[in-house]
Amino acid sequence: MLTIDTLKMVQPTVVKQVQSLYERERIVHAYLFEGDKGTGKSQVAQFFIQLLLCEQVEHNEPCLQCRQCKLVMSGNHTNVHHIYPDGASIKIEQVRNLMKEMKMVGREEGRKFYVIHNADKMNIAAANMLLKFLEEPVGKVTAILLTEHYQAILPTILSRCQHFKFAALPREVIIAQLTSEQVTKSMAATVSLLTNDLEEALALSNDEQFVQMRKTVLHLIGTIQQNVQESLLYIQEAWIPVYKEKQDFERALDLLLFAYRDIVALKADIEGTVVAFPDKEEEFKNIALRSTYERLSKQMQAILKAREQLHRNMNRSLLMEQLMLNLQEGYAFV
Numbered sequence: 099m100l101t102i103d104t105l106k107m108v109q110p111t112v113v114k115q116v117q118s119l120y121e122r123e124r125i126v127h128a129y130l131f132e133g134d135k136g137t138g139k140s141q142v143a144q145f146f147i148q149l150l151l152c153e154q155v156e157h158n159e160p161c162l163q164c165r166q167c168k169l170v171m172s173g174n175h176t177n178v179h180h181i182y183p184d185g186a187s188i189k190i191e192q193v194r195n196l197m198k199e200m201k202m203v204g205r206e207e208g209r210k211f212y213v214i215h216n217a218d219k220m221n222i223a224a225a226n227m228l229l230k231f232l233e234e235p236v237g238k239v240t241a242i243l244l245t246e247h248y249q250a251i252l253p254t255i256l257s258r259c260q261h262f263k264f265a266a267l268p269r270e271v272i273i274a275q276l277t278s279e280q281v282t283k284s285m286a287a288t289v290s291l292l293t294n295d296l297e298e299a300l301a302l303s304n305d306e307q308f309v310q311m312r313k314t315v316l317h318l319i320g321t322i323q324q325n326v327q328e329s330l331l332y333i334q335e336a337w338i339p340v341y342k343e344k345q346d347f348e349r350a351l352d353l354l355l356f357a358y359r360d361i362v363a364l365k366a367d368i369e370g371t372v373v374a375f376p377d378k379e380e381e382f383k384n385i386a387l388r389s390t391y392e393r394l395s396k397q398m399q400a401i402l403k404a405r406e407q408l409h410r411n412m413n414r415s416l417l418m419e420q421l422m423l424n425l426q427e428g429y430a431f432v
């Protein structure tokens with residue numbers, strides 16, 4: 099769970115907008131939080147709800163200590179309901195039950211909330227039911243719809259919601275967050291290129307298989323500089339039998355691509371570039387010195403080609419052997 103300070107760093111604009119709603123006491127019946135996965139939508143929803151229920155708000159922030167704040171945090175507040183897709187969609191029964199709940203007299207004082215997660219997954223019947231409710235709101239009830247695909251929501255529902263756009267997390271923010279969670283700077287630099295979902299990035303940083311994958315790719319770069327036989331042996335040992343799942347194989351290729359991108363960036367000496375493998379800067383600088391842009395570009399093309407071949411289900415040993423030969427080729431004339 100993100101702290102309020104983190105939330106303010108991750109989504110400064112939205113958090114301020116929410117605080118301003120609270121301050122001006124301008125709470126409407128429905129809000130739409132739209133943004134990519136991992137941009138903090140449900141965390142901001144919780145912050146918003148706590149802000150409106152908290153018994154001792156200070157500086158437009160919920161205290162997180164009072165009974166109300168704690169109940170919201172634990173998911174046990176009787177005024178707060180969440181709906182998630184049941185299988186592939188959100189069904190009419192779910193919305194119907196929710197509306198019944200909203201019409202009942204609450205056990206707690208104050209405003210009631212419902213949060214619809216993946217609101218774009220409402221089927222037509224469910225969406226129409228919700229629409230009816232939005233058209234005739236009862237009492238102090240507020241809906242928060244969360245979505246990654248707002249275009250998939252009925253325009254009639256959209257028009258009844260106040261819209262909040264969640265920005266994608268800048269890479270620096272992800273790196274800063276990860277390092278504050280004891281992830282090394284090098285690892286943070288790598289995973290922040292693979293995802294801008296903070297939780298996923300953190301999980302990846304602590305995933306043994308991923309840590310090993312990173313090592314394998316870096317070792318492979320070393321062998322590519324030495325001789326083709328060694329890299330061919332190494333992929334048969336440490337790559338082909340390990341990355342059986344297509345997505346792991348692809349991810350390893352992506353890491354390889356990032357490494358070459360680093361080498362290009364170091365060669366060009368682009369100021370302010372945060373490379374993917376800061377721990378390999380010296381080694382990569384040496385490679386950069388011995389390479390030409392043309393060569394590096396061909397190597398990156400070769401990796402992209404391998405990626406395509408993977409998707410066309412080409413034999414993976416063959417694909418990797420070709421890739422090793424192509425990567426090596428650039429160095430034959432050094």
Ligand SMILES: [Zn+2]
Binds near residue numbers: 153
């Ligand atoms: Zn509180």
